[in-house]
Amino acid sequence: MGNNQVKSSKLIDSDAVYNLSFLDEGQFSKIYKGTLGPSGHNVAIKVPRVPEHIRKEKKLVKVHIEEVKKLMPNIKRANHENIVRFLGVSYDDFRKEVWVMPQERTNVLKEFVDGSDLATLLGNPSLSPGLRSPERRLAVALGIARGMSHLHNMRYPLVHGDFKSSDVLVVAANYTPKITNFGLWDFKHFFVHQTQGVPITGIKSDEIPQNDPGKNHHSFFNPNQAPEVILHKERPTLFSDCWSLGAVLLHWLIDLPPWDLQDLCVRYRLRNNRQLSALKNAMRNDEDPSVLEYIRDEPDLKFLRDAFHYSAIDRLSARKVEDELLKANQSPTWTNIAFHKYYGQ
DSSP states (O other): OOHHHHHHOOOBOGGGEEEEEEEEEOSSEEEEEEEETTTTEEEEEEEEOOOHHHHHOHHHHHHHHHHHHHHHHHHTTOOOTTBOOEEEEEEETTTTEEEEEEOGGGTHHHHHHHSEEHHHHHHOGGGOGGGGSHHHHHHHHHHHHHHHHHHHTSSSOOOOSSOOGGGEEEOTTTOOEEEOSTTOHHHHIIIIIIHHOOOTTSOTTSOOOTTSTTTTSSOOOOTTSOHHHHHHOOOOOHHHHHHHHHHHHHHHHHSOOSOOHHHHHHHTTOOTTOHHHHHHHHHHTTOOOGGGGGGTTOTTTGGGGGGGOSSGGGSOOHHHHHHHHHHHHTOHHHHHHHHHHHHOO
């Protein structure tokens, strides 16, 4: 972004936020809830993990702030019912931390407390029994596609960059999905890659702890990422977002992740903690994600195969995914297939 945007970007006064309490912890940041005065609005606050040596260096702290200010003007323009809007950023001089605040008028705090993210719902469906209905599941998928389509079709398109199921909040009251953490790739790249020298798409030793992938490591192995990002560490694009979108949607709709990583480890004769290496081998051989085998005979979902082309420009756009899901949502065929698959009736 240009310098004019940077100069015009203002930080929110961190002293105006009070009643802070811990809410949740993500892969890249901790999430708190607080009250923004004098309006008294509740806000959710994401506090990225900042390396200790940056906290102590004034010059690096200044760069730290400027990098955040560059991001916000475009991120704040995203305004859609399936997007979590952001209020802005604040810098806490005492803690030497940057706070990224979701917009309070979207009631995002209530979404964090009363709803859940898609990854949690996939792991524990009993948290939201209302989503057992195939129609509800497809409606959530359609909302996710609409949110991503909005980001990609803005006047200045926004790339999510690291899309995964935990980046979708589902509001408990009406099951509306909302995409969050978009546009933060540069932010992660600045802190993780430049300041720590660790590739953002993999673990430094190319190994993933078997029971704790990514935790306690400054790394972001996301098996939903496109081949060009995982293999060649290219900057994410709208095309790589579409691969990730297809992976998240299929995981949600048929309850299977894009890749069977344990099977890849067996086939490539690698230990189970070398899942990233196994995935890279599969991608070098242009293998299709294993989940595609399960949609071969489902006419209303097989269009998603086109999201997984190894040629990036041949992939489905987010708008096309939205259009196809809208058609499927209006057809009883998908409902019958899904109901039989999930409930055996």
